[in-house]
Amino acid sequence: MQRLTGRIMFIVLATFLFMGRSDAQSKTVGSTYSFAGIGVVYEYVIDDDTFAEFQLKAETAPVLFTFGTEMPGISASFTWNMVFASTESRNGNTISFFAGPGAALGISEDIKGPAGLFFGLKGRVGMQCQFARNINVSLSLAPIIGIHISKVDEYVLTR
Numbered sequence: 001m002q003r004l005t006g007r008i009m010f011i012v013l014a015t016f017l018f019m020g021r022s023d024a025q026s027k028t029v030g031s032t033y034s035f036a037g038i039g040v041v042y043e044y045v046i047d048d049d050t051f052a053e054f055q056l057k058a059e060t061a062p063v064l065f066t067f068g069t070e071m072p073g074i075s076a077s078f079t080w081n082m083v084f085a086s087t088e089s090r091n092g093n094t095i096s097f098f099a100g101p102g103a104a105l106g107i108s109e110d111i112k113g114p115a116g117l118f119f120g121l122k123g124r125v126g127m128q129c130q131f132a133r134n135i136n137v138s139l140s141l142a143p144i145i146g147i148h149i150s151k152v153d154e155y156v157l158t159r
Contacts, residue, residue: 028136036061037072043136049083051098053124062109073115075106079124079142092132099125102142110148113157120146 028043032055039057046052059073079102086096102122109115126140150157 030136032057035065037075039075051081051083053079053081053102055079057106059106059108062111073106073108075104075108075118077104077122077142077144078102079122081124094130096128096130097126098128098140099123104144104146108148110150113148114150114152116148116150116157118146118148120144 026045028041028045030041030043032039032041037057037060039055042054044052044054055075055077057075057077059075063070063072079100081098081100083096083098086094088094100123102124103120104122105117105119107115107117110118122142122144124140124142126138126142128136128138128140130136147158
């Protein structure tokens with residue numbers, strides 16, 4: 001378990017060191033942390049009220065919570081987000097509330113079965129603060145409704 005914790009800490013540190021400059025302009029690169037895993041995020045602003053988000057994530061939930069495996073899975077997702085409310089603070093920071101649809105695809109352990117492929121529809125709702133110093137902080141909820149497919153012997157299991 002200490003070895004796994006060391007790997008996760010290394011990934012977090014490497015993300016911060018190699019992230020470069022995080023811009024809250026038309027393109028933003030950053031990192032994401034959740035109960036499901038950690039990853040790298042790329043956001044592209046389409047216009048004032050729309051932005052797209054691409055996410056590549058290490059699925060660490062099976063490793064950390066179920067102890068079923070030592071190898072995390074991997075997933076990629078896309079969401080098309082629309083800003084439905086926005087306000088500006090006295091300091092010049094912009095606070096936006098957004099929501100949007102998307103899709104996710106990956107390979108990971110299932111809580112009740114072996115590792116396999118998963119894909120599904122993803123929704124995202126949250127808030128984002130764009131600070132005046134070109135730093136972007138976001139808090140969101142992004143559930144996925146999908147299917148998990150794995151192969152056991154000669155049978156294909158779906159959940």
